Amino acid sequence: MTAVEILSEEHRTILEVIVHLERAANRVEHGDPIDLRAVMEVVDLCDLCVHQMHVVKEEQALFPLLESRGLGREVTVVSALLAQHQTGGVFLRELRTAAARLGEGDSSARRDFVIWARDYSGLVREHIRIEDHYFYSLASQALKPADDEALQARFARIEGSIRGSGERARCAALLERLRAMGAGG
Numbered sequence: 001m002t003a004v005e006i007l008s009e010e011h012r013t014i015l016e017v018i019v020h021l022e023r024a025a026n027r028v029e030h031g032d033p034i035d036l037r038a039v040m041e042v043v044d045l046c047d048l049c050v051h052q053m054h055v056v057k058e059e060q061a062l063f064p065l066l067e068s069r070g071l072g073r074e075v076t077v078v079s080a081l082l083a084q085h086q087t088g089g090v091f092l093r094e095l096r097t098a099a100a101r102l103g104e105g106d107s108s109a110r111r112d113f114v115i116w117a118r119d120y121s122g123l124v125r126e127h128i129r130i131e132d133h134y135f136y137s138l139a140s141q142a143l144k145p146a147d148d149e150a151l152q153a154r155f156a157r158i159e160g161s162i163r164g165s166g167e168r169a170r171c172a173a174l175l176e177r178l179r180a181m182g183a184g185g
């Protein structure tokens with residue numbers, strides 16, 4: 001598997017996480033009783049799977065290497081994707097704030113949570129669509145054969161620092177718990 005294929009594979013996990021977030025938003029919208037711990041776990045999972053484990057690989061490994069191959073932020077799609085990474089981080093902070101307010105009995109928190117969850121999900125889905133259907137093939141064409149080894153080595157270093165912090169194990173455990181809960185609806 002090439003480095004770009006590894007990133008594309010991670011998108012499948014991210015989309016699974018997004019389905020869990022959308023389900024949580026539906027339950028909150030329908031006025032179902034809120035399992036606050038489960039809601040916060042979904043938000044944590046977005047943070048871990050999307051930002052700490054995936055975006056960091058793109059921003060610290062893929063994009064810098066692509067820039068040296070002539071595909072830098074002056075290229076419209078690159079600057080658009082970087083802007084979406086930033087916007088995603090802002091949306092996730094708002095989502096986390098709304099989720100925390102759910103537990104305080106704030107009457108507007110349900111509405112805010114649903115809005116931010118849907119904005120965040122929509123953004124991530126659109127971002128992945130652009131990367132999978134357009135940008136990753138552009139990136140693969142721009143990279144030289146030797147670049148793949150360098151990229152995979154950088155991914156391993158990033159993964160190593162994540163493993164050291166225990167985030168990957170935490171992410172796997174959270175996703176497993178959500179899968180088990182999701183099986184029941």
Ligand SMILES: [Fe+2]
Binds near residue numbers: 058
């Ligand atoms: Fe991205």
Ligand SMILES: [Fe+2]
Binds near residue numbers: 007054128131
């Ligand atoms: Fe990506």
